[in-house]
Amino acid sequence: MSKDQELRQAAFKEVGKYQDLVEADPYRLHYHIMPPVGLLNDPNGWIQWNGTYHLFYQWMPFKTGHGAKFWGHYSSEDLVNWTHEDIALTPSEWFEKNGCYSGSAIEHNGELYAFYTGNVKDEEGNRESYQCLAVSDDGIHFDKKGPVVHLPEGYTAHFRDPKVWEQDGSYFMVVGAQTEDLKGAVALLRSENLYEWNHVGVLAGGGEGRLSEFGYMFECPDLFDLGGEDVLVFSPQGLEAEGMKYQNVYQAGYVVGAFDSQNGSYEHGDFYELDHGFDFYAPQTTEDEQGRRILFGWMSVPDQDEQDHPTVKHQWLHNMTLPRELKLVDGRVYQTPVAELEGLREGDVVEREVELDHETLEVDGVKGEAEELKLEHIDVSEGWFALEIGGAARLVYSSGQRIFTLERESYVDGVVEKRQTEVAELKDMHIFIDTSSVEVFVNGGAHVFTARFYPAPNDESLRFTASDKTTFNLKKWDLRKVF
Structure with missing residues (x-):
């Protein structure tokens, strides 16, 4: 040989x-290429x-x-x-x-x-x-x-x-x-x-x-x-x-x-x-x-x-x-x-007009471990707006500082760590969540944030928070498992 x-x-x-051990992992991804x-x-x-x-x-x-x-x-x-x-x-x-x-x-x-x-x-x-x-x-x-x-x-x-x-x-x-x-x-x-x-x-x-x-x-x-x-x-x-x-x-x-x-x-x-x-x-x-x-x-x-x-x-x-x-x-x-990723969508789209004012909100029908979100026509009048994903990652936009932040709990020591960039005005976000990963495309792809993160396996929550009045149009799709 x-x-x-x-x-x-x-x-x-x-x-x-190791096939059974690999497939038993709750953090195994649904639609991303893995070994x-x-x-x-x-x-x-x-x-x-x-x-x-x-x-x-x-x-x-x-x-x-x-x-x-x-x-x-x-x-x-x-x-x-x-x-x-x-x-x-x-x-x-x-x-x-x-x-x-x-x-x-x-x-x-x-x-x-x-x-x-x-x-x-x-x-x-x-x-x-x-x-x-x-x-x-x-x-x-x-x-x-x-x-x-x-x-x-x-x-x-x-x-x-x-x-x-x-x-x-x-x-x-x-x-x-x-x-x-x-x-x-x-x-x-x-x-x-x-x-x-x-x-x-x-x-x-x-x-x-x-x-x-x-x-x-x-x-x-x-x-x-x-x-x-x-x-x-x-x-x-x-x-x-x-x-x-x-x-x-x-x-x-x-x-x-x-x-x-x-x-x-x-x-x-x-x-x-x-x-x-x-x-x-x-x-x-x-x-x-x-x-x-x-x-x-x-x-x-x-x-x-x-x-x-x-x-x-x-x-x-x-x-x-x-x-x-x-x-x-x-x-x-x-x-x-790429446009072909629309082929991952299954079931009906959930559409909502969301208005926040000094509050935290879980939107009916908007949760899951593998989903696509589109937030369009975002208006953060003052203060900050945030989306928390599975209790382990958080997207934050500060209108006063004009800074977009991705936070996550470190998988090493649990301490919250962050990555940031300047964004003059937050207009839209296109977000892909996949059990233990998130990819965020801001303002038509002008800014992109990519990360692995590890929520509790049973935590599929999505929570929206704003310090002042914030409005946006929301679309959400569940994404099917292909791996």
């Missing part, structure tokens, strides 16, 4: 061994190919900690119902023996080309990294071609997460990197055939320009056209908190600019966070056959008290965000849940 076959068999055995067992992190190879959406993901099936990662694989025809496919990649070869790390996928000559980082460490912990290629003719089974990019000069071995695209008759690859003087950077490479790659240089960061002092490592870069501008998404590590910004251990965000494919240069503006919540990292986008730019993110952050999550005792950890459509509005990226 080959090493690849041994690893696949061991992973399948692990899924079967069947073990740990899930970065979305990989996200693409619509031959009409089918393919989302690969970093997977450690043997424990809820990190290690030599596999590429797990989900597929979908509609972005709502997902099939867990055969394992795409196992760390079975010398160039990936410590993990098939993150990467991307592209269609070429009718086949699916997956690029990923092969991670190698020796007994002393010294790292080697290789950008590798695997090719598939069915989107399920992959033929590994081995390394196609070795480490260029000027970088440490923290060189990973290739994202590949075609533009102006050439292929381009951006790679998350750290320069030899320990600056975060995005490296740019070019190819004419997807096998032979030339290092063009540092695209962003690396001690130069607006991102010259912007952390010690950039992960998961993604460069794409959006609304006629070139948006670079990446996840910088090593930023210091600034007021309400950069509050998590690591961040994920974007800059907007202009990419010159002829000389490989990129002029861009300031960095903005994509999500203001507790749990969002390593996002990846693709353009689907409708021309939409759709994003998935990992609903967590590395090195953030992972083993304290209540799901660990049920032998699983982490999930993906909902798929989000991106648009550029006045130079800023807006995110909205």
Whole structure:
């Protein structure tokens, strides 16, 4: 039996061994992508190919900690119902023996080309990294071609997460990197055939320009056209908190600019966070056959008290965000849940015109562990307005301070913690609640908050509170279980 076959068999055995324990977890999500067992992190190879959406993901099936990662694989025809496919990649070869790390996928000559980082460490912990290629003719089974990019000069071995695209008759690859003087950077490479790659240089960061002092490592870069501008998404590590910004251990965000494919240069503006919540990292986008730019993110952050999550005792950890459509509005990226998610709705919509005045209110018919809420035409005349979810999370808007806040009870010590951003006027909220997660889209997706939280399993309450007069139109749908 080959090493690849041994690893696949061991992973399948692990899924079967813990299936009942995993499914018994009251915090198991209803409609978010999760691992069947073990740990899930970065979305990989996200693409619509031959009409089918393919989302690969970093997977450690043997424990809820990190290690030599596999590429797990989900597929979908509609972005709502997902099939867990055969394992795409196992760390079975010398160039990936410590993990098939993150990467991307592209269609070429009718086949699916997956690029990923092969991670190698020796007994002393010294790292080697290789950008590798695997090719598939069915989107399920992959033929590994081995390394196609070795480490260029000027970088440490923290060189990973290739994202590949075609533009102006050439292929381009951006790679998350750290320069030899320990600056975060995005490296740019070019190819004419997807096998032979030339290092063009540092695209962003690396001690130069607006991102010259912007952390010690950039992960998961993604460069794409959006609304006629070139948006670079990446996840910088090593930023210091600034007021309400950069509050998590690591961040994920974007800059907007202009990419010159002829000389490989990129002029861009300031960095903005994509999500203001507790749990969002390593996002990846693709353009689907409708021309939409759709994003998935990992609903967590590395090195953030992972083993304290209540799901660990049920032998699983982490999930993906909902798929989000991106648009550029006045130079800023807006995110909205894809329209297909309406297919999750079951039963009749509950509609209410709500008026609060110095009171707390539970609205008849508005509760549950998996639901979608739309609050429209919000008018917070004075003071503050809040929504409490399951007694363990709270959304608060202060009209005087013009600040939107997400609070939750820490799953580590129970202390209330918060994330915030400035919102000049609260107009609407679109909220998805799923047993132990919440995603909040504020003002048409101008601001987004994502978090895991852990209410008492029998607490499905939703409570609205206002310090002064507040009115809004409310719609609520129950959402069905698909996992």
